[in-house]
Amino acid sequence: MSPQLPSPAPPVNPETEAFWSATTRGTLLLKGCRACHVIHWYPRSMCPACGSFDTEWIEASGRGTVYSFTIVRRGAPLAYAEATPYVVAHVELEEGPRIMSNIVDCQPERISVGDHVEVLFHPTGKSSALPRFRPAPASPAPAAAGDRGAHR
Amino acid sequence: VSIRGTAFIAGAFEHPARVIPDKPVAQVHAEVAAGALADAGLTFADVDAYFCDASAPGLGPMSMAEYLGLAVRHVDSTETGGASYIDHVGHAAAAIAAGSCSIALITMADLPRQPRAGFAGATLEWPEHAFEDVFGPTIPALYAMAARRHMHEFGTTSEQLAAIKVAAAHHARYNEHALLRDPVTIDDVVNSPMIADPLHRLDCCVVTDGGGALVVVSAEVARALSRHCVEVMGQASWLKHSGHGRVDLTLTAAARSGPLAFAQAGVTPADVDYVSIYDSFTITVLETIEDLGFCEKGRGGGFVADGALLSPHGALPCNTDGGSLCNNHPGNRGGMIRVIEAVRQLRREAHPELQVPDCAIALAHGTGGSISTRSVGSTLILGRGDS
Numbered sequence: 001m002s003p004q005l006p007s008p009a010p011p012v013n014p015e016t017e018a019f020w021s022a023t024t025r026g027t028l029l030l031k032g033c034r035a036c037h038v039i040h041w042y043p044r045s046m047c048p049a050c051g052s053f054d055t056e057w058i059e060a061s062g063r064g065t066v067y068s069f070t071i072v073r074r075g076a077p078l079a080y081a082e083a084t085p086y087v088v089a090h091v092e093l094e095e096g097p098r099i100m101s102n103i104v105d106c107q108p109e110r111i112s113v114g115d116h117v118e119v120l121f122h123p124t125g126k127s128s129a130l131p132r133f134r135p136a137p138a139s140p141a142p143a144a145a146g147d148r149g150a151h152r
Numbered sequence: 153v154s155i156r157g158t159a160f161i162a163g164a165f166e167h168p169a170r171v172i173p174d175k176p177v178a179q180v181h182a183e184v185a186a187g188a189l190a191d192a193g194l195t196f197a198d199v200d201a202y203f204c205d206a207s208a209p210g211l212g213p214m215s216m217a218e219y220l221g222l223a224v225r226h227v228d229s230t231e232t233g234g235a236s237y238i239d240h241v242g243h244a245a246a247a248i249a250a251g252s253c254s255i256a257l258i259t260m261a262d263l264p265r266q267p268r269a270g271f272a273g274a275t276l277e278w279p280e281h282a283f284e285d286v287f288g289p290t291i292p293a294l295y296a297m298a299a300r301r302h303m304h305e306f307g308t309t310s311e312q313l314a315a316i317k318v319a320a321a322h323h324a325r326y327n328e329h330a331l332l333r334d335p336v337t338i339d340d341v342v343n344s345p346m347i348a349d350p351l352h353r354l355d356c357c358v359v360t361d362g363g364g365a366l367v368v369v370s371a372e373v374a375r376a377l378s379r380h381c382v383e384v385m386g387q388a389s390w391l392k393h394s395g396h397g398r399v400d401l402t403l404t405a406a407a408r409s410g411p412l413a414f415a416q417a418g419v420t421p422a423d424v425d426y427v428s429i430y431d432s433f434t435i436t437v438l439e440t441i442e443d444l445g446f447c448e449k450g451r452g453g454g455f456v457a458d459g460a461l462l463s464p465h466g467a468l469p470c471n472t473d474g475g476s477l478c479n480n481h482p483g484n485r486g487g488m489i490r491v492i493e494a495v496r497q498l499r500r501e502a503h504p505e506l507q508v509p510d511c512a513i514a515l516a517h518g519t520g521g522s523i524s525t526r527s528v529g530s531t532l533i534l535g536r537g538d539s
Contacts, residue, residue, distance in 0.1 A: 005288070006288075007286075008286050009286075010281070010282035010283070010286045011277075011281065011282050012282070016282060020282075038396055039396075039397075040396035040397050041283075041394075041396065041397025042279070042280055042282075042283040042397065044279070047396070048395070048396045049395075049396045067301070067399075067401070068297040068298070068300045068301040068304070068401050069297060069300060070293045070296035070297050070300060070348040070349050070350075070351075071346075071348065071349040072288060072289075072290055072293050072348050073345070073346050073347060073348065073349070074345065074346075074347045074348075074353075075290050075292065075347060075348075076288060076290060077285075077288055077290065079288065080288035083288065086288060088287055088288060088289045088293045088297070088348075089297070090297060090399060090401070090524075096397070096398065097396070097397035097398065098394070098397060098398055098399050099283070099397065100283065100284045100287055100289065100525075101287055102287050102288070108349075113300065113301065113304040114304075130286055130287070132287075
């Protein structure tokens with residue numbers, strides 16, 4: 001098992017305050033568009049798919065798969081200088097967006113593209129927590145679209 | 153509006169130094185500017201347009217135009233990272249075609265090997281910062297994820313990627329100014345320390361001080377100069393980002409910039425004799441040549457492993473100066489030096505061992521940003537200009 005990674009606090013602004021506040025409660029929020037129903041990443045006031053400002057926060061399942069990953073061994077940024085080797089990944093969420101994060105709680109060499117992962121949160125100590133992912137069993141069958149609203 | 157036949161590269165100059173501890177950035181700009189103007193047979197007083205990127209010191213092009221003593225009627229500070237200078241050539245050609253100027257100077261220089269105050273604090277305002285940088289990605293890590301995904305989708309191997317470095321090292325042996333001139337084998341690459349899996353140290357480009365400059369002129373000016381001028385046949389760029397969070401790691405902006413540039417130039421990939429491809433990492437070259445149409449998507453690994461990139465006899469002679477992987481990568485921005493080597497090939501001034509015979513059409517491609525997040529790809533097609 002890799003030791004817990006450093007958790008540098010992100011800058012928070014009025015546009016993203018709700019997102020980071022939710023992370024402290026163990027919730028991963030995404031922004032969905034009421035006009036075109038696309039769920040986008042990273043969360044913005046306007047929908048980058050259609051230009052509408054009629055967007056709303058929705059709760060992600062926290063489940064996804066590894067789209068790609070790397071093991072950072074050298075040249076880590078200052079905050080991570082003592083943390084190598086660690087895993088940086090693009091995780092494809094069940095809701096569609098591919099988001100950058102870390103894969104933790106596993107041997108980096110055992111990770112493969114396509115692995116199932118689930119979110120967990122590491123507090124930064126400053127009113128936010130970083131959404132990271134750990135290996136998980138395969139997801140149950142996806143719920144019907146109606147169960148999570150009409151977003152896609 | 154076609155730019156064909158309206159603009160020509162008359163001057164090109166690559167700073168010979170790779171480590172510059174004793175000069176400020178502005179001075180290096182001045183040295184490469186003087187070099188490119190001398191190459192063209194022109195002077196600072198002839199310049200009526202100036203181009204630089206956001207890494208130039210001071211307030212955009214204003215500080216540098218003043219430092220250089222330029223009297224210009226057209227300025228452009230397009231900032232697209234390592235693709236900037238290829239955009240600048242296209243924009244200069246368009247400005248010349250529009251009658252806005254007739255002699256455009258493009259300079260780039262930076263000193264990343266030297267200690268200095270950076271502007272890292274500014275990244276806190278970048279909208280993506282809070283959702284990416286907190287997870288500790290490095291630049292090699294971003295490209296490594298593209299390599300991993302390419303391997304997953306197409307079966308590409310580390311040994312195939314290594315062939316790109318081996319070709320660059322073979323070419324760099326003939327370049328007296330190259331930072332790295334030692335021969336390199338496939339084993340050397342795959343046995344070098346892992347930086348960010350699956351990229352090894354020798355999959356990564358060098359870091360150098362230095363710079364380069366270009367002079368782009370109108371057809372009328374080109375005819376009056378004694379120096380051989382190469383024709384700007386076409387240039388196009390494309391900005392590719394993650395859309396709304398669905399990044400595609402195996403497709404680059406070259407898939408769109410390439411066809412647009414080829415259409416402008418009226419040529420196809422089969423017509424190209426030489427390519428300069430910005431090689432920030434081996435994977436950057438692999439995905440770019442696939443997306444430009446030099447081989448089928450996903451088949452780049454086998455293509456480069458067969459020696460395609462070796463000059464003069466490979467199927468696609470590439471980066472005969474040694475590229476950013478071995479020769480030079482000033483300011484961590486690759487586009488400028490890529491254009492300069494393409495100009496050398498078209499002038500038949502590459503090293504004799506590596507000169508592509510009868511080189512008539514060359515392509516230079518720059519990538520700015522990161523292919524794993526957001527980037528600009530810019531493609532330039534140049535012609536010998538004998539007609």
